[in-house]
Amino acid sequence: MKSQDLVKVIAEVAADKKATRIIAQNLEGKSGLCDYQIVVSGSNERQTQAIATHIEDTLRERKIGRPFAVEGKQTGHWILMDYDGVLVHIFLDSIRDYYAMERLWPDAATQIFADTGLSV
Numbered sequence: 001m002k003s004q005d006l007v008k009v010i011a012e013v014a015a016d017k018k019a020t021r022i023i024a025q026n027l028e029g030k031s032g033l034c035d036y037q038i039v040v041s042g043s044n045e046r047q048t049q050a051i052a053t054h055i056e057d058t059l060r061e062r063k064i065g066r067p068f069a070v071e072g073k074q075t076g077h078w079i080l081m082d083y084d085g086v087l088v089h090i091f092l093d094s095i096r097d098y099y100a101m102e103r104l105w106p107d108a109a110t111q112i113f114a115d116t117g118l119s120v
Contacts, residue, residue, distance in 0.1 A: 003035045006064065013054055014055060022038070023111065025108040027108055031105070034082075037086070039089045039101050040088070042076075052070065067082055067088075078092070078095050
């Protein structure tokens with residue numbers, strides 16, 4: 001599956017668990033770490049952990065793949081999931097505002113997904 005298609009699937013799956021402020025950035029040629037990053041928010045630790053678990057379980061069930069690594073799931077403040085060319089950041093709202101990951105590449109093409117559904 002191409003990274004671009006994986007981004008859409010992950011955004012949809014995160015929205016299933018009521019993730020908010022869902023954005024994806026195309027970092028091809030801008031970052032040595034990944035081609036895309038997805039940044040989503042949850043309102044509390046339990047929700048961020050549920051979002052991460054739902055992404056993991058759904059991608060495994062659909063035989064899309066497993067993450068190479070998952071960090072921060074124990075606390076749920078900032079969960080990082082590595083799907084090879086796609087990094088998924090799941091933040092508590094206050095932590096997300098502090099780190100402002102999406103501002104690290106201001107010239108990157110950004111796709112914004114609505115809180116209650118997807119929009120391109």
